[in-house]
Amino acid sequence: MIGQLVRRQREERGLSQEELALTAQVSSGYLSKLERGLAQPSAAVLQRLAGALAVPLADLYTAAGLGHLLTVREPDLDPALELYVHQIDSLPQHDRTIIIGVLQRILADERAHVGTTANTSPDQGPPGLF
Amino acid sequence: MDDNTHDTIEFLIRRYRLHERVPVSLDSLLDRFTVRRYPFTPLTLGFAVVRPREIHIGINETLSTAWQRAAEGHEVGHIIAYHPHRLYTCQPGEWFRDPYEHEAQLGAALLLVPLSAVRTYGDEFTAAELATLLNVPVGLVDMRWSFAQVSGEL
Numbered sequence: 001m002i003g004q005l006v007r008r009q010r011e012e013r014g015l016s017q018e019e020l021a022l023t024a025q026v027s028s029g030y031l032s033k034l035e036r037g038l039a040q041p042s043a044a045v046l047q048r049l050a051g052a053l054a055v056p057l058a059d060l061y062t063a064a065g066l067g068h069l070l071t072v073r074e075p076d077l078d079p080a081l082e083l084y085v086h087q088i089d090s091l092p093q094h095d096r097t098i099i100i101g102v103l104q105r106i107l108a109d110e111r112a113h114v115g116t117t118a119n120t121s122p123d124q125g126p127p128g129l130f
Numbered sequence: 131m132d133d134n135t136h137d138t139i140e141f142l143i144r145r146y147r148l149h150e151r152v153p154v155s156l157d158s159l160l161d162r163f164t165v166r167r168y169p170f171t172p173l174t175l176g177f178a179v180v181r182p183r184e185i186h187i188g189i190n191e192t193l194s195t196a197w198q199r200a201a202e203g204h205e206v207g208h209i210i211a212y213h214p215h216r217l218y219t220c221q222p223g224e225w226f227r228d229p230y231e232h233e234a235q236l237g238a239a240l241l242l243v244p245l246s247a248v249r250t251y252g253d254e255f256t257a258a259e260l261a262t263l264l265n266v267p268v269g270l271v272d273m274r275w276s277f278a279q280v281s282g283e284l
Contacts, residue, residue, distance in 0.1 A: 025223065044173060051227055084179070084217040091219060095174040099219070102166075102188060106181050113183065 002046075002064035007035040009053045023052035040064065047090055057090045081107070131236050131277075135211040139240045142210070149244035153199070153265040156241060159206055160187070167191035167198075175220040176201035178208055185209060196265050200238055203270075207237025235270075236277060242266050243274035245283055251275050 010020050017035070021028040025048055033039040041049065041064060050057040081103050088096050143149055146158040163178075163185040170176075170190040175197065178187045187205045189198050201220055208218040213230045225235035247260055251271070261268040278284040 047173070047221075048223075087217050088177075088219055091221070092171045092173050095170045098168050098170060099177055099179075099188065099217075102168075102186060103179060103217075106179065106184055106186060110181065110183055 002041060002060060003035040003037045003039075005060065005063040006031075006049060006053070009055055010035075013053065020049075020052055024048040043092060050090070131233055132211065135233065135237065136240070138210050139207075139237055143241065148241065149246065152244065152247065152263060154242045154244065156199070156202055156206060159241075160202060163187050163209075165189065165202070173221055175222060176205050177217065177219045178205035179218075180209065180216045196261065196267050199242060199265060200267050200270050203238030203241045203266075204234045206241065207234035210237055236273060239270045239274040239277065243271055245274075245278060247271075248275050248278050249284065 006020075010017070015023075017031050018028050021031040024031070024045070026034075026045060030039060034041055034045075041060075043061075046060045046064060047057060049055075050060050081100065084103055085096075085100070088099055091099070142159065148154050148156070148158070165187045166189070168188045168190065169192060170188075172190075172192070174190060175193065176187065176189045178185065187202065189201050189205075191198070193201065204220050204225075205218060208230070211230070211233055213234070218230075218234070220231070220234070224231040226232070243260075243264055243266060247255075247264060248271070251257060251260060255263070257268050257271045257275070260271045264271065275284075
């Protein structure tokens, strides 16, 4: 399934196997095998293919039978984290968990100081950075 | 690289005398942030999140020292450049594809690879030897050298 999806997406974009292989940093031979269902891509290869084809990584994961590695939005996720979570969608779940934990701690610290940050917005960094 | 970002990096190098010693230490910049090590997979070199009360940088503790230093420089590069996102993640090779990632990686190269070192490239040292002396990945040396060529520094 992943091979068919990659080939279809490649052809829709008018790319040769060589062009896609170069962009995705894989060999042409490997790409050919992948498209013919003779190779199972790693998570790293899927990530590069997603970037080269400009398709959602989740689509490739699902087609490759790796949908179980995708993270369903963590339950009871702080809405304030939604701003960030989509930026780490392509990371392995293990790494996402670490970063979300850090973000949750930072947000908890900020809430503990509500009132002292009235003059700063989430989009600003600390004043006097350098 | 944006001129303002380049000027800021040059200013910081002078102000904190970053290139007086090698390997370059970014401690004087990193002291302003919360920097922690985390057991990431190889797919994540590091991340940085900018919040009102804290700038948090997380580095993959499983990397070699050279790569950890490069990741620190990369995240500092994002922060210096005031890139639009408030959460930056550094993944291997992303700087070949994304302009913000490329600029951040170039920032790391400018911070960690002094021009004086790049001037020895070819005559005295190979890129690999310079990378060892500077304790950075060899790709960072190449990147700094290429920038020096394009910008007219060499």
